[in-house]
Amino acid sequence: MKILIIDDHRSARRILTTVLSSMAGVEFREAASLDEAQRCLREEFIDVALVDIRLSADACNTDGLTLIEEIRKCTSAVPIVVTASSEMEEIRKAMRLGAYDYVLKDGLCKELIVPILEGLRDRRRLEQEVQVLRAREGAQRMPVGMVGTSAALQRLLSLVRRVALSDRPVLVLGPTGTGKELVVRALHAMGARPDAPLLEINCGAIPEQLMESQLFGHERGAFTGAERRQDGLMKAVGQGTLFLDEIAELPLSLQAKLLRVLEAGHFRPIGATAEQPFHGRVAAATHADLEDLVRQRRFREDLYFRLNVLEVRVPSLEDRCEDIPALLAHFVQQQRRPLRFSSEAVDLLTRMAWPGNVRQLRNLVDRVAVFAETDEVTPEVLSGLPGRSGQGTSREDPLKELVRMVLRMPEAGDKLERLEQAMISEAMTLAEGNKSAAARLLGVHRKAIERRLGRKEDEPLSGPED
Numbered sequence: 001m002k003i004l005i006i007d008d009h010r011s012a013r014r015i016l017t018t019v020l021s022s023m024a025g026v027e028f029r030e031a032a033s034l035d036e037a038q039r040c041l042r043e044e045f046i047d048v049a050l051v052d053i054r055l056s057a058d059a060c061n062t063d064g065l066t067l068i069e070e071i072r073k074c075t076s077a078v079p080i081v082v083t084a085s086s087e088m089e090e091i092r093k094a095m096r097l098g099a100y101d102y103v104l105k106d107g108l109c110k111e112l113i114v115p116i117l118e119g120l121r122d123r124r125r126l127e128q129e130v131q132v133l134r135a136r137e138g139a140q141r142m143p144v145g146m147v148g149t150s151a152a153l154q155r156l157l158s159l160v161r162r163v164a165l166s167d168r169p170v171l172v173l174g175p176t177g178t179g180k181e182l183v184v185r186a187l188h189a190m191g192a193r194p195d196a197p198l199l200e201i202n203c204g205a206i207p208e209q210l211m212e213s214q215l216f217g218h219e220r221g222a223f224t225g226a227e228r229r230q231d232g233l234m235k236a237v238g239q240g241t242l243f244l245d246e247i248a249e250l251p252l253s254l255q256a257k258l259l260r261v262l263e264a265g266h267f268r269p270i271g272a273t274a275e276q277p278f279h280g281r282v283a284a285a286t287h288a289d290l291e292d293l294v295r296q297r298r299f300r301e302d303l304y305f306r307l308n309v310l311e312v313r314v315p316s317l318e319d320r321c322e323d324i325p326a327l328l329a330h331f332v333q334q335q336r337r338p339l340r341f342s343s344e345a346v347d348l349l350t351r352m353a354w355p356g357n358v359r360q361l362r363n364l365v366d367r368v369a370v371f372a373e374t375d376e377v378t379p380e381v382l383s384g385l386p387g388r389s390g391q392g393t394s395r396e397d398p399l400k401e402l403v404r405m406v407l408r409m410p411e412a413g414d415k416l417e418r419l420e421q422a423m424i425s426e427a428m429t430l431a432e433g434n435k436s437a438a439a440r441l442l443g444v445h446r447k448a449i450e451r452r453l454g455r456k457e458d459e460p461l462s463g464p465e466d
């Protein structure tokens, strides 16, 4: 247990260390002023702070009260007041600000203070045990809201369970709409401090200065319009998770500031002179290719490496299309109508391409709930939906596009014949002139190729004959 003794009198600090010297497993730190105490709290993990109220010769000095308030807001240390009995009014204030207990300097002895500290030590140990148990229990739980049983999703979940137990930065990558935000929520819920805040900021959604102020906070008068002091998310998050969504959009100037927070563990609100400690965990997400942005110098390489300590990749819906029936059922349950997707409709949707991933599937169900005239959803109902924005596209579409291109070709002549010849010729090239292999590529019998080639004997084919 690390105890910080804050008193402007060296003799008072000495008395306390002597009184507490009988306690085993205790390390002492000393501070003679508010500044020294703040520095020590920033640099080290302190368990208990023994705080004198007056930290200078000035009879009106109440720096100890300021410190108690800061300790409560920004650290996990427990403040205990150690002061003179003449300061009863200040002691009351300190207790209101969150001091855990108080001890009077007059008649200070180990029987008075040691039991308080031993009690705190027991409480700390129990808290740690609860955290470990919670983390273990969370690791067993399925994260709420993540639907699917595919092998790809199971692999993702087992990675999430392991990563949740760490408090190092985590980078969640994957195409748009795949559930990166859900993954961050799961990481927080299964982590060691699920009751601490999970605060989110979308790095692409707001102007740079506003974002800086939201992240770091600002002092009164720090910029035009800053009429009062405001805490930012870095402070408000405490020991929780700070979720930086769309991290690729973070302006370069803020990238530098975020890097400092990750490296040094503290931050400075806009217009402030003092640094404040950051105790949270950073989770960042993006669908962008960060490595490519690093190459283009649009994203700092050092920040990329700092964020990418633990990487979680969320697979696209196409890589886990077995989950589509379960996801459909999940989104249908959220509707007010008792929709039922026929097995043909489910089958069709499972074979579609979903560039917008799970979000696009969810939007489709929302649209069905609004526009479908019957509760029974068949392929015909799907094809009759107005507009196509929320609908998946058929994976056969590229073929349709190709056919359209050929049909639009200006030249006259038999386009069917030309298309057939072009396909055979391409298959022969890919098969290096082997007719049997070319026939397999085309899905026809070798004889069919020979017959068609026979029709065009005058057109020489490259490559050896088999």
Ligand SMILES: Nc1ncnc2c1ncn2[C@@H]1O[C@H](COP(=O)(O)OP(=O)(O)OP(=O)(O)O)[C@@H](O)[C@H]1O
Pocket: 145, 146, 147, 148, 174, 175, 176, 177, 178, 179, 180, 181, 182, 183, 285, 286, 287, 327, 330, 358, 359, 362
């Ligand atoms: N496995 C899942 N189970 C249930 N719902 C899911 C699942 N994955 C995603 N969703 C839903 O899909 C929608 C999109 O998910 P989310 O916002 O987490 O995606 P994202 O990857 O963060 O997207 P973007 O990169 O565009 O921000 C949300 O409504 C989310 O609840």
